[in-house]
Amino acid sequence: MGKLEEIRERLEVCDKQIVSVLEDRMDIIKEIMEYKKENGLPILQPEQEKRQRKMLKEHVKENTYKEEILDIFTYIVENSRRIQARTLFTHNIFLIGFMGVGKSTVSDYLSKILASPQVEMDQVIVNKEHMSINKIFEEYGEEYFRNCETNLLIELQKKNNQIVSCGGGVAMREINVREMKKNGRVVLLTASPETILERVKDSDERPLLRGRKNTEYISELMEIRRPKYRAAADIIVDTDHKNVEEIAEEIVGKLTHL
Template identity: 55%
Template sequence: MSREEVKKLFHKNIMLIGFMGTGKSTVSSYLSKWLDLEEVDLDAMIVEKAGTSIANLFEQYGEEYFRDLETETLLEVQQREQLIVSCGGGIVLRDENVSAMKEHGKIVLLTATPETVYERVKDCKNRPILNGNMNVEYIAKLMEKRRERYLQCADIIIKTDNKSVKQISEEMIQKLIV
């Protein structure tokens, strides 16, 4: 199937969800180029709107304030179609976010083991939820807390461990066009 044929199948948005380090930003960037669709990174939009980092938003105003900005930004994005949207790891914590994502797109859950996530994020300084807890055990605990919620929300699930971004993207497209 050609890129144009695949692109015609998507009238809605492709919403990438999952724990940090599962590949949402990497996959959205690849899909955007491959399918010639616009990529939107919700966290980057929030940073731009707020004029400060997510870590600063958490530190200065708290998680609830950040989640409000996240919902507001998601609702803005959902007014457009045919986007590849990389969502922050906690976007599924609010029912209203999940409803908006399902109404305007397909939700694709990217997963990885705690060990894979740790390897991907261990050198990052912009992961406020891991402050002082950058280890596999803590990541595993956090992932387990959100696991059920992610699974409830997902239309499609893709494991990203030991796969190239091309393999992940091809698997996703195959599952989306069925």
Template identity: 50%
Template sequence: MKEKNFGKITLSNNQARVCVPVMGKTTEEVLQQLKSVVEMEPDIIEWRGDFFETDNNEGYLNVLKQMKDVNENIPVIFTIRTDSEGGNKKIGWNEYCDLCLFIAEKGKEFNVEFVDVEVFKDDKANELINSLHEKGMNVIGSNHHFDKTPDKEEMVKILSTIEKSGADVCKLAVMPRDKKDVEVLIEASKETDEKIKAPIITMSMGELGAVTRVIPKITKTSVTFAAGVSASAPGQPGIKVVRKLLQENKHCPLQGNIAIIGFMGTGKTTVSSALSKITGLKEIDVDAYIVEKAKMSISEIFEKYGEEYFRNLETESLREIANNKNQIISCGGGAVLKDENVDILKNSGTIVLLTATPETIFDRVKDHTHRPILNNDMSLSHVKSLMEKREPRYQSVADIKVNVDSNDRILTCYDMLCKLEEKG
């Protein structure tokens, strides 16, 4: 386990601390947001100073003094996120340095434990970091990519370079373009954690990357950012969601298998993947299992052998899968229409139904060509007709029901885990 103490807080690769931002433009807004955030009891507060409107450094100091009256003990990260890295302030290097050093000189007595430094903003960043250390201030060296996810080797290099600059904590935030980018960020985080001594903070932004904020056991991130009054980056879940998912990730109380069922387009595969990362349970996609077993696609099986053959193969596969425990099983849309399949799933764990409106389903599947039961009639009325036939069955076999119309897999996982916990 990697652990390092920073005054009022210890950062570890084994337990992520939760940080919530304050982003007010005026003194009144900052203090109002801060009061709300303090009541949320985060481990760390980030004051995004780039949103605060002032003409001089003394303006920041005046706010810090008043912040101390609202926040007595929670450590603060002071951050000026510049426009070049997705922030709200256009500022030259000399002015940037002056402000960071001014905060380092005065900030400690007002709970400022860290100053964030954009390491790649200037080639003299290491000199600024040294000067901040001389003033007794801890430094989070950061780098943000709001338009892409660099490849794994580049991300490992970025974090290693940040450590070499002298930063106490190394932070990297990237924007994913697809699921693969999220997986690459996770792999880069794990590799970097083994390579460098400093604690790391990593995240994949946006809704697609939101899962990286709640799987610290995998990414080894020492801090995860959650939205309080407002979010400071795309895909930032609320603090209640983050707290819940971190709790489940640390002490997963789930027993047996979790079978995810629902009509096509409810996101069974996507939700199963996210839940797997959050809980650490193995994910099994039944359709993918069948494809591997049969050495042909689902459409090809239907076309060559018919639906009855496919359903028998599905039952055989479910029986094989259910021999193992503590898995998340993503089932095909028709899996639970057969009593034998339901018995297999119920005997091995809990059945969770994902629900959505016909309009949501149609919007998600209308451009798909790999849905055998829709290929002859890709219309909203056909989707409604099929759902009306299947919905009573889904409802009758499900132990837990979770609506997915929001299309937010993190909130879906949160809702599911809460209901699983209530069920015991």
């Protein structure tokens, strides 16, 4: 055997060892998830990831390849998140609720922490139509926008493990609720009219609130929509006085025990 072949063989042995250790690591991740589920412990615990990273940095600080090793670990952790997500859910998660409850914000956070694709329905429609939501309402009317939402929900059936941030009106159509339920769990976020006003007051991107940004109108529309939101929901999470991390943890905890 030539020298080069001999070196390559050692490399192959090394790669196989990495594969084997990675498999062990992934099994451990699953074991942790099962233990947390069985014992009702918080599932996401982002602070644990930060501790892990700190420990690792300390461990490799004298290493010649520390940058490269840390880079590899970024991918390892990303994939562990994906395994975590699959251990928890095999379906889509749809966030519904009134404008400003935090559907977009929470879905963005959940998609990162669970390394799962996010679908921001409003944004997908804006991209498809090459028009802002305001412009779609102005040019084609609300009914057209609602049809875009229904068509998109049907399209979303093709994939799993997506975190979908719905527009606030999605749960109003029964066909939309049926589509979401086919391969998804529906999470209703709620908040008081005062909280909603605080969160939407500086944005002009919601045509339904134009010129009506006050708690009276928000309460009125919320009451009209409430029965449909509740009927569609598999779980309900109130968001008043909670930060995004707390809301995400509550969602995952409740979905796990559904």
